Amino acid sequence: MIAPADVVIYHNPECGTSRNTLAMIRNAGIEPHVIEYLKTPPARALLASLIGRMGVSVRSVLREKGTPFQELGLSDESLTDDQLLDAMMAHPILINRPIVVSQLGVKLCRPSEAVLDLLPNPQQGAFVKEDGERVVDASGRRVAPEGPRHE
Numbered sequence: 001m002i003a004p005a006d007v008v009i010y011h012n013p014e015c016g017t018s019r020n021t022l023a024m025i026r027n028a029g030i031e032p033h034v035i036e037y038l039k040t041p042p043a044r045a046l047l048a049s050l051i052g053r054m055g056v057s058v059r060s061v062l063r064e065k066g067t068p069f070q071e072l073g074l075s076d077e078s079l080t081d082d083q084l085l086d087a088m089m090a091h092p093i094l095i096n097r098p099i100v101v102s103q104l105g106v107k108l109c110r111p112s113e114a115v116l117d118l119l120p121n122p123q124q125g126a127f128v129k130e131d132g133e134r135v136v137d138a139s140g141r142r143v144a145p146e147g148p149r150h151e
Contacts, residue, residue, distance in 0.1 A: 007032040007119070010042065010050075010099040018098040020112035020129045025100070027136065028121040032100075041092040044085055050099055053106040058084045061108060063096040116142060 007025055009032050012018045025032045035042070042050065051061055058081040062074060068091055069075070074084065088094045098109050102118040109115040113135045116123070127136040134143045 006030070006103055008035060008101040009033070010035050010037040010095070010097055012036065012038055012097045015097055016130050017110055017112045021098045021100060021109045021115045024112060024115050024123070024127055024135070025119065027123050027125065027127045028119045029124050030119065030121055037095060037097065037099075038092050041089065041095070044089050047088060047095065048081075048085060050101065050106055053101075054099075054108060056108070057081075061096050061099075062088070063094055067091065067093045069094065113142070 007030050009018075009022055009025060011022055011034050013036065022032070022034065041047075048058075051058055054061075062069065062084060064070070064074075072087055072091070073079075074087055074094070096108055096110065098112075098115075100107055100109050100115050100118050103120060104118045107114055107118055109118075112129065116136075123136040123140040123142075125136070125140060126134070126138045128134050137143050
């Protein structure tokens with residue numbers, strides 16, 4: 001087993017995708033460092049660094065559903081990365097989740113099984129998401145998706 005600090009999850013316990021991701025990390029025998037980012041948001045420089053390490057745009061990490069995205073006019077494509085980061089700092093709910101950091105990389109884990117690519121340890125048994133979708137079989141092997149799902 002690796003040290004707990006080797007995997008970090010920016011987590012929202014109210015989010016099913018985030019709960020499933022955390023459970024898959026634990027199913028690999030890893031107790032991650034859990035940061036409830038709505039209570040303890042990452043510093044602006046850290047968030048910018050995480051986004052850079054993911055290799056994605058700032059806009060791609062913005063969450064629209066259940067946030068003030070529309071009210072703040074964040075769909076305006078002329079907004080700069082700095083303006084988007086400012087909005088995320090003012091309203092951490094705009095940061096999409098869960099973001100997982102491990103020695104293998106940084107990723108926004110949507111869908112939740114994306115976390116499997118970041119875990120240094122294999123799954124230690126079967127895993128079924130909260131909605132009943134099987135992700136890992138009893139041998140710890142990834143199960144092929146059953147069809148389109150929206151998590």
